[in-house]
Amino acid sequence: MGEESKGITFNILNYFFIIFMIYQSGNIFFLGDLYNVAVPILFISSLIVILSFIYAGKIKLVFDKSRIKQISFILLFTLSMLLTILINMDYHFNPYIAIFLQIMVAFFLTYVISFNSFVDKYTKVMFTLALVSLVFFLIQQIYPAIVYNFKFIEGPNTADYYNAYIHVFLSAKDYSDLYLLSRNSGIFWEPGAYQAFLNLALFLYLIKASKVNIYVLLTFIITIITTFSTNGYIILILILLSFSRKIFISNKITGFLLLITITLSSLYILNNSASLIDSFFFAFNKLFMEGRIYERISLGDLNYLFVDNRINLFGISFSTFESFGVPLWNSIIHTTIVLGLPFTFMLIYGYFNFTRKVTSKWVVFFLILLMFFSTETLFWRPLFLYLIFIGMLEINKKV
Numbered sequence: 586m587g588e589e590s591k592g593i594t595f596n597i598l599n600y601f602f603i604i605f606m607i608y609q610s611g612n613i614f615f616l617g618d619l620y621n622v623a624v625p626i627l628f629i630s631s632l633i634v635i636l637s638f639i640y641a642g643k644i645k646l647v648f649d650k651s652r653i654k655q656i657s658f659i660l661l662f663t664l665s666m667l668l669t670i671l672i673n674m675d676y677h678f679n680p681y682i683a684i685f686l687q688i689m690v691a692f693f694l695t696y697v698i699s700f701n702s703f704v705d706k707y708t709k710v711m712f713t714l715a716l717v718s719l720v721f722f723l724i725q726q727i728y729p730a731i732v733y734n735f736k737f738i739e740g741p742n743t744a745d746y747y748n749a750y751i752h753v754f755l756s757a758k759d760y761s762d763l764y765l766l767s768r769n770s771g772i773f774w775e776p777g778a779y780q781a782f783l784n785l786a787l788f789l790y791l792i793k794a795s796k797v798n799i800y801v802l803l804t805f806i807i808t809i810i811t812t813f814s815t816n817g818y819i820i821l822i823l824i825l826l827s828f829s830r831k832i833f834i835s836n837k838i839t840g841f842l843l844l845i846t847i848t849l850s851s852l853y854i855l856n857n858s859a860s861l862i863d864s865f866f867f868a869f870n871k872l873f874m875e876g877r878i879y880e881r882i883s884l885g886d887l888n889y890l891f892v893d894n895r896i897n898l899f900g901i902s903f904s905t906f907e908s909f910g911v912p913l914w915n916s917i918i919h920t921t922i923v924l925g926l927p928f929t930f931m932l933i934y935g936y937f938n939f940t941r942k943v944t945s946k947w948v949v950f951f952l953i954l955l956m957f958f959s960t961e962t963l964f965w966r967p968l969f970l971y972l973i974f975i976g977m978l979e980i981n982k983k984v
Contacts, residue, residue: 596706598634599698603706603968605630606690607714610966611782613746613753613774614738621679627967628686631693644696651978655692658931658977662688665928668899675902684965691970700943700975704789711786712801714751715808718771718779721752722811726767732756744775769811780817781957783809784824788953791828792944802832816960820953827949900925916964917955932964932973939976 605627608615615623638644648656666681698706724731732747732754739745740758744766747754753773755766766776773779787805791797809821825832900923921929936954940947958964 595697595702599702599706600710602627602631602694602698603703604710606694606968606971607707607710607782608772609687610963610968611773611778613740614748620683624683624686628690631690631697635693635696638697654977655695655974658935658974659688659692661931662928665899665925665931669902669924669928672897672899673902673905675904677904680903687965687967688970690967691974694971695974695978698971698975700978701793703971703975704793708786708790708793711782712804714771715783715804717751718769719804719808719811721749721754722769725754768813769808771808776812777814777816778961778963780809780812780814780820781961781963783812784817784820784953785957787821788824788950791824791831792946794831796834797828797832816956820956823949823953827946898925899927914961915959916962917958919962920964935973935976936969939972942976 609623609627635644639646663685666684670676670678670681735747735749735754737745737747740755744755744757747756751772753770755768755770755775757766768776769779770776771779771782773782783805787802787809790801790805806821806825809817900921903923906919906923917929917933920932937951940950940954944950954969957969963969
């Protein structure tokens with residue numbers, strides 16, 4: 586096979602696995618009914634590709650310092666989960682096997698997808714999904730009844746779903762008539778999860794782009810605004826302020842007006858107040874004084890879970906946690922409770938190491954990732970685990 590043909594093959598596979606990881610990490614159906622099928626399929630397909638490429642001589646297994654570090658992490662992750670299982674005598678193995686398979690997928694795909702290729706293709710895929718979701722979001726506002734053309738699926742929590750496959754409509758439960766949530770969730774289980782994938786794409790785009798394309802920037806920003814996610818707005822402002830110089834250099838007037846418009850409109854949209862000054866103070870009170878953020882990141886449950894139930898070093902297991910009946914949005918706290926401190930610290934170190942390697946703005950990037958994980962169950966999803974394992978390799982330059 587020639588170099589051109591090999592390049593085409595790698596590009597196709599890169600897109601396939603990146604799209605698969607996006608769906609597996611955030612799509613309601615892949616995380617629900619399809620979870621027990623989709624995870625093994627992703628694992629087997631990545632394993633087959635790796636073995637095929639090794640056999641054909643397209644990939645060489647080199648056990649250098651970086652690869653040994655990756656394998657050591659896998660062994661430590663596995664040992665930590667085994668201790669959780671044995672200490673708690675939790676022999677319902679399915680959730681642990683699913684996490685192990687997702688860890689292995691992330692490891693395998695570092696042989697197939699380079700970081701630069703990931704950034705390029707991930708941002709393109711998310712840009713396409715953003716455009717598609719804006720179209721569906723607009724149609725939803727004009728003609729809500731369109732959802733009846735798509736498959737209805739009853740949701741586990743407060744919303745039901747209409748599945749258009751490239752978009753998901755959310756309908757509030759306990760209403761006799763159709764009551765669609767006026768927020769853009771894309772293909773994801775809820776708008777807050779969607780903003781995480783969009784903001785990640787925006788950050789990666791801005792660290793890579795030599796010159797910012799204003800249409801790409803606007804598409805991401807407008808889509809994030811339509812999620813009406815408080816966390817999404819805060820992260821968006823952090824990103825825009827961090828890259829304000831690059832945006833100004835690319836288009837000074839547009840960049841300046843854009844930053845002002847987005848900052849002010851985010852505060853305004855956050856609480857729908859007519860007065861900008863009132864809006865600012867209302868937003869501050871809503872987020873901090875009334876405990877909105879405190880509640881959202883589940884800090885109120887810490888005493889009940891850590892003190893009253895005396896959670897041990899290696900966690901209490903999935904089965905025990907399910908018996909508590911306490912819902913947790915914060916996947917860092919959830920992981921600590923279920924799988925223990927060693928497992929959690931290894932993940933946090935992995936994300937810290939990744940952000941430090943890929944950008945000089947690593948403090949902001951690391952903070953943003955922690956904000957994702959504090960409000961959404963993304964801490965050990967395959968797309969994010971890939972970032973940990975690719976961060977253990979030598980990345981040529983900070984893009």
